[in-house]
Amino acid sequence: MKNKTPYTKLCDLLSQNHALETIVRLLEWDLETMMPKEGIHLRAIQIAELSQIIHKKKTSSAFEKALSACISLKTLKIKEKDLSKREEASLHLTAEDFKKNKKLPAKFVKELTQLKAESSQIWAKAREENRFEHFQPHLEKMIAMMRKSADYIGYDEHPYDALLDQYEPHMTVKTLDKVFKELKTGLIEITNVLFNRSKAPSEILSQTVSHDDQLKFCRSILATLGLSPDIARLDTSSHPFCNSIYSKDIRLTTSIKPHTFFNAIYSTLHECGHALYEAGLPYKDFGTPLGEACSLGIHESQSRFFETFIGQGKPFIHFLTSKLKGLLPNTDVEKMYEAINVVEPSFIRIESDEVTYCLHVMVRYELEKKLLDGSLKVKDLPKAWNELMKLYFGITPPSDKEGCLQDIHWSLGLFGYFPTYALGNLYAAQLHEKLREVHPNFDALVQSGHFEPIINWLQSHIYQYGREKTPEKLVTDATKKPLSAKPYLHYLKSKYKVS
C-alpha cells in the first residue's frame, strides 16, 4: 500500500468517482424499468444528491493535487516516469476532462440542472397539449444558458463547437457543415426517387405476438449476438435504451406492444449494438478514460450498424424469418424485406426509415446552430421548422406536436447532441464498407447467424480502444479513409437501387 505511485493513486480516485457514476446509471435504469411509480420523488433526490457529490469529487482540490502529481495541468507535460503510451494517453484525457469540469462554475451547473428538470417537465406538458408558446420562455432561457456554457467552455470559431465537443470530441461546425452538405444533397437526390415509388404493404409487420413471446424472442437476440445473461439483461420500458453499469453488467430495454413486434426486435438490435460496444471496452482500464466509449457518434455507429446495416439487410431477414417460424403465421422473406425498408416522408424522427433519418437530423442541426448564434428567434422556431420539413420532405407537420415539440433534447439542454446521430450512420457506413472488404462472405455470415467474425473485427478495431483515439482517428485507422458521407450514400443508392 505504501508503494503506490502517483499514477496508481490517481487511478484509485478515478475508480471511486466512476463507481459512483455507475450507481447513477443503475438508479436511472431502475427508474425506467422496475421502480414503483411513487418512488419518483425520492429517486429525483437520490440522483441529484449523488450527482452533486460526484461533481464535487471530480473538481476537488484533492483530485487536482493527485492529477498534478502525474501531469502538469499548464504544460500537459507528463511528470511520472515509466508510463506506457496508453497510460500517458489516459493522463492527457484525465487532465482534459478535469479542465473541462472546472470551466463550468458550480453555481452555473446547479442552475442548469434545475432548469433542465423544470424545462423538461414544461416541455412534456407543452407537447401533450400542443402549446409551443408554453415551452418558448423556457427554451429561451435554456438557449441563453447554452451560450453561457459555450463561453465558459471556450471555442475558436463557432460557439456551437464548444457544445458539440461535449458529445463528439474535436468535432467542429466547419467539418460538419462540409460533410453534412454532401450528405443532405445526396439524401435529397435519393428521396426524390424513392418518395415517388409505390409503397410495399406493411401488414406483415403488425402480426400480433404476446408480450411474453416477444420478450423471450428479443432476449434470444442477445444470446445470438453473444451477450450472455451473466453480463446483460433485457427488460421493457416505454422508450428503449441501453445503460451499461459497466462492461460486465449491461441493462438493455425494448418497448413491447402486441402489434409492434418488429419495433421490439429492431430496438433490441439497436441497443445490442450499444451493449456489444460497452461489453468490449477494455476491462483492465475500467474506471479510467481508456475504459470509456470514444464518443456518442461512435456509440451510435455501433447501434445503427446492428439495427440497419445488418438488421435491415436481406441476409438478416432470412436469418430472422427462420427463427420466427412458429411464432408468426406469415414469414415471407421478400414481403418482410420490402415492408421493413419502406422509404417515405415522415414527421417523427424516431419512427423514420434509414434513408430519411439523417434528414430529420439535418433539420435539427441547422436550426440549433441558428438558435445558438441568435440568427433565429425562439418564437420563430415553429415556422422555420415547418419550412425545412417542406423543403426536405415536401410535407408540413399538422401541429408542433409532430414538429418542433417532438424531441426532449432541447428541453434538457442537449444542444450539439443531434449531429452525433447522423455521424453514427456515416461512421457505421464506413465500417460496414470495410467489413465487407475484410469478410467477402459478410452476407453469408449474417444469413447463417455467425456474427462472431464481425464482432471480433469491431472488437479489435473499435471497442478495445475506449477513448484512446479521437473519433476521427479511430474511424480513419479502422477504415483507412477519412470521415465522409460517400460510403453511406453509396450504401443507400446501392441497396435501394437508385442510380
Next chain:
Amino acid sequence: MKNKTPYTKLCDLLSQNHALETIVRLLEWDLETMMPKEGIHLRAIQIAELSQIIHKKKTSSAFEKALSACISLKTLKIKEKDLSKREEASLHLTAEDFKKNKKLPAKFVKELTQLKAESSQIWAKAREENRFEHFQPHLEKMIAMMRKSADYIGYDEHPYDALLDQYEPHMTVKTLDKVFKELKTGLIEITNVLFNRSKAPSEILSQTVSHDDQLKFCRSILATLGLSPDIARLDTSSHPFCNSIYSKDIRLTTSIKPHTFFNAIYSTLHECGHALYEAGLPYKDFGTPLGEACSLGIHESQSRFFETFIGQGKPFIHFLTSKLKGLLPNTDVEKMYEAINVVEPSFIRIESDEVTYCLHVMVRYELEKKLLDGSLKVKDLPKAWNELMKLYFGITPPSDKEGCLQDIHWSLGLFGYFPTYALGNLYAAQLHEKLREVHPNFDALVQSGHFEPIINWLQSHIYQYGREKTPEKLVTDATKKPLSAKPYLHYLKSKYKVS
C-alpha cells in the same frame, strides 16, 4: 432560503444522508434480484464506496456543527426554540445516533467491514464443506472485534448490552434473561406435550404449482393487504427479504420452487408484515429518525404477526383456500391447517415451526453471550451447540452444517441480533391479544379478507410513531401491558390445546 432555521438546516443534512442510505438499499435489492452475475465485482465496490461516504458525512464536523446549533451534545439541552415535542424527540435521537456513530473510530469501522466481507465468504465455504475448523479463526477474530466494539460503545452491566442496543434500543441482558427464562420454560413445557403427538401428513403442502402462477398468487397477497404496485413490488430471490427504499417504494422478495408453494406464500406474508410497517411510517418525517422503524424487534413483530398469528390461524386458512381453488387440486381446510401447524423438533431455525422457533433463538442467545464474555471458547462452540439442541429439542445435529454453522449472522458480526427474532414474537403476541380485544370480530375479519381494520389499528398504535418511542414504551402504550412472555405462551397453549 435565507430564513432556514438551524433545525431545518439539520433536517436537510439528515435527508441528504438518508437519500444516500436508500441508494445502498436499492443496490442490495438489485444485487439479489436483478443483477447479471458478473456485476458482483463492481457492486461490492459501489456499496463500499457509498457506505464510506455516508459514514464520513454522518460523523463530519459540518454535521456536528449543524446538530450542535440545535441541541447541546453535552447536556442534551435543546437550543432551538418553538419546536414541537416530536421535533425535540427527533433532535434527541439524532444526537444519540451521532454520538454512537462517533464512538467507533473510522479505522475500526473499516477493519470490521473488511473482516465481515472476508469472514462471511469463509463461513459460506465452511458451511458448504461442513468444516467448522476453517471458520473458527475468523469467528475468534470477529468476537475479539465485537468485544472491542462493545468497549467503544460502552455499557453499564454486560458488554452484550452494548451490542444489543444497536438493534433493540435500551434492551438489556438483565431484562432479556428474565423474559427469556419464562419463555423457555413455557416453551419446553409445551413441546414436551406436542413432540409426543402424532404428526399430520404434509403432502397437501407440496402440491406442484408453476413459477408464474406462484408469483402471480403471491403478488395478489400484496394487493389483498393494501400494498399497491404503485408503492411495492414482489420479485424472487434465493432468500426472501424486504428492502424498503422508502415508504413509497418497497421491494419485497419471495423464494419460489415448484413443490414449495406454501413457503412462497408464508414468506410473502412475512415480508408483507415488514412492508406494511415501512409503508406506514410517518411520511412527513422521512429522512429523520422519526421516519424510521422503532427497532428490529418491533419490525419482526410485524412480520411474524402476519405470517403466523394471522397466516397460520384457521380463519386465514379458510380465506387462503377460497383463493387457491382452481390452482390446487386439494384445498381441504382442516388438512391444510394441520399440515401448516405441525410442531416437531428441527435442526434448522428458518425451517422451524412457530412453537420451536424461539427455542432456536434461545440456543444462539445463550451461546453468544458466553462467547462474548469469554466463558465459552470458539473451539468448544460445536459441542456446546449440540448440547443445547439435545437439551431443548432432544436431538443432535448430524453435522455442524445443520448445527452451529447454519446462520450467516455471526460471520457478519451480528451479535445481539438474534434476540430480536424472539422479541418480535413476544411483541406480536401482545399486539395480537390486544387486537382481539379491540376487534372481537377479529377472526371474521380475517376469514373474509378484511384486513383494513387490523392494519389501521397497527397504523395508529405502531407504524405512525416511527422511532418516537422506545420499543418498550411503544408496546406498553399500545397494549397497556409491559413486555412479557405470557401472552405468547398463552396464545400457543390455547391454539395447540395444551393445558
